[in-house]
Amino acid sequence: MDFELMTETFPKLLSGIPVTLTLVGSSLALGIVFAVILAQMRLSKNLLVSKIAYAYVYVFRSTPLLVQIFLIYYGSGQFRESLENVGLWYFLREPYFCAILALTLNTAAYTAEIIRGGIQSVPWGQLEAGRAVGMSAMTLFRRIVFPIAIRQALPAYGNEIILMVKSTSLASTITILEVTGIAKKIIAATFAPMEVFIIAGAIYLSMNFIVTRAVQWIEVKLSPQLYRERSAESKPKVDEVLAH
Amino acid sequence: MDFSLLTFGDGGWGDEMLRGALMTMAVAVCSYLFGILVGVFFASLKLSQMAILRYVADFYTTVIRGIPELLVIYLVFFGGGTLLRTITSGLFGYDGYIDPPLFITGMVCIGLSAGAYITEVIRGAVLAVPAGQIEAAKAIGMGTAKRFWRILVPQVARYALPGLGNVWQLTLKETSLISVIGLVEIMRSAAVASGSTKEPFTFYLVAAILYLGLTSISNRGFLRAEAWASKGVRYS
Numbered sequence: 001m002d003f004e005l006m007t008e009t010f011p012k013l014l015s016g017i018p019v020t021l022t023l024v025g026s027s028l029a030l031g032i033v034f035a036v037i038l039a040q041m042r043l044s045k046n047l048l049v050s051k052i053a054y055a056y057v058y059v060f061r062s063t064p065l066l067v068q069i070f071l072i073y074y075g076s077g078q079f080r081e082s083l084e085n086v087g088l089w090y091f092l093r094e095p096y097f098c099a100i101l102a103l104t105l106n107t108a109a110y111t112a113e114i115i116r117g118g119i120q121s122v123p124w125g126q127l128e129a130g131r132a133v134g135m136s137a138m139t140l141f142r143r144i145v146f147p148i149a150i151r152q153a154l155p156a157y158g159n160e161i162i163l164m165v166k167s168t169s170l171a172s173t174i175t176i177l178e179v180t181g182i183a184k185k186i187i188a189a190t191f192a193p194m195e196v197f198i199i200a201g202a203i204y205l206s207m208n209f210i211v212t213r214a215v216q217w218i219e220v221k222l223s224p225q226l227y228r229e230r231s232a233e234s235k236p237k238v239d240e241v242l243a244h
Numbered sequence: 245m246d247f248s249l250l251t252f253g254d255g256g257w258g259d260e261m262l263r264g265a266l267m268t269m270a271v272a273v274c275s276y277l278f279g280i281l282v283g284v285f286f287a288s289l290k291l292s293q294m295a296i297l298r299y300v301a302d303f304y305t306t307v308i309r310g311i312p313e314l315l316v317i318y319l320v321f322f323g324g325g326t327l328l329r330t331i332t333s334g335l336f337g338y339d340g341y342i343d344p345p346l347f348i349t350g351m352v353c354i355g356l357s358a359g360a361y362i363t364e365v366i367r368g369a370v371l372a373v374p375a376g377q378i379e380a381a382k383a384i385g386m387g388t389a390k391r392f393w394r395i396l397v398p399q400v401a402r403y404a405l406p407g408l409g410n411v412w413q414l415t416l417k418e419t420s421l422i423s424v425i426g427l428v429e430i431m432r433s434a435a436v437a438s439g440s441t442k443e444p445f446t447f448y449l450v451a452a453i454l455y456l457g458l459t460s461i462s463n464r465g466f467l468r469a470e471a472w473a474s475k476g477v478r479y480s
Binding site for chain 2: 059
């Protein structure tokens with residue numbers, strides 16, 4: 001084990017983190033917007049709309065992300081002239097843009113199913129009760145459906161975030177220098193795969209550790225009643241306080 | 245798009261793409277079987293009484309599930325040769341230059357990745373078997389081996405099948421990553437074909453359709469297997 005090489009490699013790999021995080025952040029942010037639309041389409045009463053959304057989800061979940069990335073990045077070259085005419089070539093020739101587009105479309109398919117599961121887990125009685133007190137569709141969604149669905153969907157979405165952090169490594173195949181891309185470059189130059197792997201692996205593990213912890217923290221914040229049992233014993237109950 | 249490029253024979257790339265699909269299937273099946281072996285091994289460590297064995301298995305699943313597969317592929321691809329040469333020169337005194345075959349490299353990488361997910365699937369399935377089942381088997385005097393084969397395995401298989409089906413899909417898709425080290429499967433065939441015809445969209449679209457076909461067909465197979473495995477179960 002070459003420790004000198006490891007200390008040299010460390011800052012180089014760290015410099016890839018912003019790229020990785022930008023890819024994760026932007027595709028997750030865009031992906032969730034698209035996913036909400038897809039989930040609504042999937043739950044639509046219109047059979048055609050629902051089928052279209054299902055087909056989208058099915059195709060994107062059944063093909064490898066690498067194909068999706070290559071189809072957008074290399075595939076767009078085949079239609080260069082027509083893309084230039086409509087002004088899209090300017091974006092599609094950028095590997096960075098293609099990577100974010102592919103990751104967004106991909107994560108939207110998975111996230112749409114997570115959101116759909118969350119919305120469908122809302123008990124009927126809750127909806128009926130909301131309607132019975134005269135809530136409008138918007139209020140019903142904001143006050144009843146969304147708060148319940150998000151609690152149900154959050155753990156699965158946490159897994160999706162981790163998968164996305166891992167997926168960004170595929171951006172290195174289209175010349176983007178994020179953590180894996182830099183790692184590969186150093187490995188090919190130094191032929192010290194183990195050393196570089198340990199550092200790059202540690203970087204990914206720490207990122208995913210932070211994601212896991214952050215999601216757990218939000219879970220506790222969203223349903224404090226589930227985690228409060230122990231501290232509740234020491235605190236006086238509300239009605240006891242009111243009685244005094 | 246020029247669909248005459250997809251014909252079979254000298255002028256078209258249809259046969260090359262199909263051969264790529266066969267290679268993808270071969271490497272996916274081998275990786276998956278290897279993954280099941282790895283998964284069973286680490287699941288038994290996770291269910292062990294000894295804390296140190298559980299830690300080893302936890303370390304494996306945490307690391308593999310937290311690190312991109314591509315990074316593992318680069319490690320094994322670039323590091324596997326050095327390791328192999330150390331072994332061959334140490335054990336057999338052979339100092340020539342040898343590299344592990346691409347197929348084996350890919351199989352090990354994807355298998356190790358699948359193994360981590362399979363570990364969790366099998367662990368969950370074993371824990372889902374009611375303790376009363378094992379107690380009942382003991383009560384009527386079954387030996388350890390019989391208990392394992394007659395009581396544990398059939399029920400674990402049933403609980404594990406849905407999860408195993410998911411991992412299979414994941415494995416099949418992950419094999420596309422091996423193309424980066426040069427194994428000629430679907431993605432590599434598509435890359436070669438689009439390089440020489442200048443029609444990348446056509447060929448990556450064909451690649452996507454091939455993957456779609458493979459996942460759809462195998463998904464059906466798994467649904468059948470699930471139905472078969474739970475035919476003795478009554479649903480109320």
